[in-house]
Amino acid sequence: MPDKIPDLWPADFGSVDIATPLLILKRQATALAEKTKGVVEGTVHSSADGSAFTHQFVLVSRVLGYSYRLLLVRHDIALYPANIRYEPTEKVYSAGDEETFKKTLADLLAAEQTLKIVRALIAQSLEKKS
Amino acid sequence: MITFLLWNTRGKNLIDPVRRLVSEHQVDVLVLVEPGGSKGVLLQQLNSQPGQLYHFTTSLCESIDIYVRFPNDFIEAVFESSRLTVRRLSLPGREEILLVATHLPSLLYMSSESQPAEFFELSRTIRQVEEQRGHSRTIVVGDLNANPFDAGLVSAAGLNATMSKAVASRMTRTVQGRTYPFFYNPMWNLLGDRGPGPAGSYHYRRAEDVCYYWHLIDQVLIRPVLADLLENDGPRVVTKAQDIDLSRNGTPYATRFSDHFPLIFSLNI
Numbered sequence: 001m002p003d004k005i006p007d008l009w010p011a012d013f014g015s016v017d018i019a020t021p022l023l024i025l026k027r028q029a030t031a032l033a034e035k036t037k038g039v040v041e042g043t044v045h046s047s048a049d050g051s052a053f054t055h056q057f058v059l060v061s062r063v064l065g066y067s068y069r070l071l072l073v074r075h076d077i078a079l080y081p082a083n084i085r086y087e088p089t090e091k092v093y094s095a096g097d098e099e100t101f102k103k104t105l106a107d108l109l110a111a112e113q114t115l116k117i118v119r120a121l122i123a124q125s126l127e128k129k130s
Numbered sequence: 131m132i133t134f135l136l137w138n139t140r141g142k143n144l145i146d147p148v149r150r151l152v153s154e155h156q157v158d159v160l161v162l163v164e165p166g167g168s169k170g171v172l173l174q175q176l177n178s179q180p181g182q183l184y185h186f187t188t189s190l191c192e193s194i195d196i197y198v199r200f201p202n203d204f205i206e207a208v209f210e211s212s213r214l215t216v217r218r219l220s221l222p223g224r225e226e227i228l229l230v231a232t233h234l235p236s237l238l239y240m241s242s243e244s245q246p247a248e249f250f251e252l253s254r255t256i257r258q259v260e261e262q263r264g265h266s267r268t269i270v271v272g273d274l275n276a277n278p279f280d281a282g283l284v285s286a287a288g289l290n291a292t293m294s295k296a297v298a299s300r301m302t303r304t305v306q307g308r309t310y311p312f313f314y315n316p317m318w319n320l321l322g323d324r325g326p327g328p329a330g331s332y333h334y335r336r337a338e339d340v341c342y343y344w345h346l347i348d349q350v351l352i353r354p355v356l357a358d359l360l361e362n363d364g365p366r367v368v369t370k371a372q373d374i375d376l377s378r379n380g381t382p383y384a385t386r387f388s389d390h391f392p393l394i395f396s397l398n399i
Contacts, residue, residue, distance in 0.1 A: 125173075
């Protein structure tokens with residue numbers, strides 16, 4: 001019989017105080033609904049495919065029955081770096097850490113193309129009669 | 131507890147009274163029949179108070195709009211047509227219920243002989259959905275364009291809706307060898323002057339022999355398994371939206387608002 005096999009793990013895993021890309025995106029989805037008083041919502045659809053995690057950030061006007069995918073975020077199990085594909089320009093940005101991810105996201109959400117889409121969704125939703 | 135508000139607004143832009151009703155009664159599920167005005171503007175108004183976030187629920191049913199005070203993930207359409215939407219409500223930690231919202235054709239455009247067929251079809255659809263979902267925790271709300279005593283509601287092959295909770299608790303009745311599930315129809319309690327509100331939800335008079343004046347065509351029916359969960363003995367007809375009087379001379383103020391009064395009810399789930 002071998003000797004008792006020891007627990008080889010470290011005593012703990014260190015800090016897990018990490019904001020995942022998914023959590024950050026979900027917060028933006030909620031914030032958008034609050035800012036537009038529910039007229040335009042964000043939704044996040046997530047999937048795992050092999051070693052990659054993919055999150056689609058979608059702008060939704062339920063009044064219009066219309067959805068627009070604004071961002072596609074992919075990362076592996078380590079969370080960062082995360083790649084952000086911005087659909088209006090089809091450009092891909094890489095964020096090496098949480099702070100860079102938040103900064104890049106803030107820039108993209110405030111980009112003129114994003115604002116134009118959100119404004120158009122709000123305007124059409126307000127026009128839409130029953 | 132979930133509070134529901136049902137109102138046929140007759141295609142009018144009644145955003146302000148709707149907003150007031152929703153705020154006053156802390157409505158969780160708003161069902162508008164023949165909605166009018168801008169859905170987006172109504173949504174903005176419903177969400178004008180901080181901390182409130184109502185959502186519009188997309189639907190294929192043209193004559194009914196539903197707004198909810200919880201995320202859209204918890205309400206899903208399972209059957210829809212132009213006059214009917216069946217949603218499953220699955221709120222966290224609670225058993226799923228089926229919300230059937232409908233606007234059945236008016237007798238102004240359909241003969242009284244044809245009307246029961248609409249109820250037979252509605253009943254068949256409900257039973258099919260219940261079978262698919264594996265339960266009968268079902269509520270029907272809507273403008274049925276028929277009174278609680280009309281054949282389509284009472285007949286076994288129709289909604290089989292009884293005025294008595296005790297009768298409904300038998301769950302089914304068998305006619306000619308066919309078994310039909312009961313609905314409990316609490317609206318009977320609101321007919322005439324014994325109820326807490328007006329004698330009906332809709333007032334209509336015509337110079338002909340039979341004239342009821344008051345009708346209770348806006349209705350809430352509930353399967354017996356949920357009947358005991360109705361708060362305050364069931365639905366009530368509302369005649370005020372905060373300080374706005376929706377009535378004139380005791381009947382719905384049709385020229386300014388709607389010719390229907392709203393209904394409100396709560397379910398203790």
